[in-house]
Amino acid sequence: MVPPPLPAITTLTAEVRLTYVLQHFWAAYVDVPAVRIGYSAIQPQIEVAAVAHGFFAAAAPYPSEPHWREWNEQRLPFFFDDNRQLPLLELLPASRARINTDIISAAFYLLSGWQEFFSAERDQHGRFPYAASVQARYGFVAVPVVNYYFDILKTAVEHVTGQTLHPRRWAGGAAWASFITHDIDNLRNAWKQPAKAALRRGNLPEFGRQLWRHFTQKDAWDNLELVQQTVAIYGAKSTFFFLPEHRKAANGTPNADYSLNSVRADIGALNAAGAEIQLHASLGTATNLNQLTQEAMVKMRSEPTDVPGIRFHYLQWEPRITPELLGDLAFTYDSTLGFAEHYGFRNSYCLPFNPFNFQRGQPGNFLEIPLNVMDATLHHPRYLQLAPDEILPALTPMFQEIERFRGVCTVLWHNENFDPANQHNGPVQFRAIMEYLRGRNVAFVNGQDILLRHELVRGER
Ligand SMILES: [Zn+2]
Incomplete structure (x- = not known):
């Protein structure tokens, strides 16, 4: 493009x-x-x-x-x-x-x-x-x-x-922090792939079983409570980014496989359990003020927040436009800036920062909480193809750098990858990362905590 x-x-x-x-x-x-x-x-x-x-x-x-x-x-x-x-x-x-x-x-x-x-x-x-x-x-x-x-x-x-x-130290005097996040793209379609595979193999009994399960049981990706509870075991709180658009983009790339209306009760329950609910803006919104405004309004109507945060679906980000839009719409933070293809530091910095607004010649007025590692990056046909036991060793040097500089480690793990059927970048690999972070005495924070700390720092200066 x-x-x-x-x-x-x-x-x-x-x-x-x-x-x-x-x-x-x-x-x-x-x-x-x-x-x-x-x-x-x-x-x-x-x-x-x-x-x-x-x-x-x-x-x-x-x-x-x-x-x-x-x-x-x-x-x-x-x-x-x-x-x-x-x-x-x-x-x-x-x-x-x-x-x-x-x-x-x-x-x-x-x-x-x-x-x-x-x-x-x-x-x-x-x-x-x-x-x-x-x-x-x-x-x-x-x-x-x-x-x-x-x-x-x-x-x-x-x-x-x-x-x-x-x-600077983090909450409770911790040397460094971690921001655990989940983009909610898919809640309904875990059954489709095994069902299709059974059909391709001509295994009709298996196909029938998958179909039966689909109509009688909860989908394996309809698991938000499980996600929240898994994270809570480590004393962490999750931030969930919900996608208000369920129609595909013009080029056929999917947005959500659910409608926001159908998850109101789930969002309420997550909120009550202490999770943070934010906007996962759909394809195209990173360059479209009207579309982004609409999604921000839908989100605010369902889940008002003092600290509106955002992450774009597919990590879409147009540096010539998106920072302007975020400023116009008064988002307080974004957490999109990582490379989909590789874990690490897209801006070579491990603390939250203000991306520069080149049009205005000054720092943008929203805080970027850089994204360090996404589940899909670790095992994907177009990204890395790490074996399950290579994941933690690959990430450890990056974690050590963040700890050394008292930074924030932002992790994105999609809810569908809490499905035990995923043995590549699934719940086992997620838990290994969480064990590591907890073992290094990280402070688990959410977007609001990070923003509040940033405001305090600004107030001191
Ligand atoms: Zn997404």
Whole structure:
């Protein structure tokens, strides 16, 4: 697919980039003392080498190849590294420090979503493909590079001020957090595939049995209470994203296999049990204000909330349009930004952040809670094909990075994958992930908790 044309954008001065990045840096730590950080013109205490060319004045999606340097035994890519012969960080006398590569511009590039805004690559669902990303090209999707850049800045601030910076903690003093979510696409059709398979094999008794079960028993995917209870065993609360559209998209791609009216009682019960109910916006809404407005209204009528959150079906996201729509409709948070094809960090950051609004030249007014791992990504003909016992080992290094930087680990597990018939990315694999998270003393939070904490941080500053 072809993206919409590039909209007119506000010129991105070094000042705008610096402000955007430092805003996120300050928010990541508690009580950061006042320190001047910036390029040489402002005579800062922490001087960052400025990028020596006009990348941000043009509209190219990709900067030149990054230079790799070591920081705390981790090999990291540095874009805009024009002083490759100089050390990464120089701690100088008289409360000064110098960072010899432009980590402000590199952090801006990754965090803002620059690559996908300026790239014209989209897949058949209108999404920016993982294969077109710098994360794929240079192999750092599971490394939160921007958090590492902040760690360099933190070291410089500590040198300059003589004070130790502490990352913010989560509820109950936990070092890190996890956001457990479920997109509800399918509730009615677990029976179809085995029934069709029996018919194909000519196994009529089995076909008859499947049909009989369908008409006499609850569908195996009609399991929301089970989902909620499974998650609750770990002391976690679920966030459910419901899809108000049950008609297919024009190209035949399915939306919900249920109508929202038919699940009112389920939603009420989930709500009563402490689950968060949010909007799973249907195909096409990521680029259509009218359609998105209607779905937001349907959702608000059925489940009013002070903290309206959203995730788009199929993780559809058009960087040239969607951030504007979310701002217009006053959504407080989104949790769509992960790659469908690979787990990891689409914006190279493991804390909630404000995606940049290029049209307005400032941070968007909704919070992005980045999506780290989706069940379908792990086992799917077009994505990864991990064996069941490869899943947790594959994800563990990413979990360790999030824990290290006190971030949020967002997990998406569809209700249909709580069906025991799924032995690839089903309930057993989900429980293994939950065991791991609980074993590492994660704070299980929902979207409202994350947003509330973010508001408190903003209030302090
Ligand atoms: Zn969906």
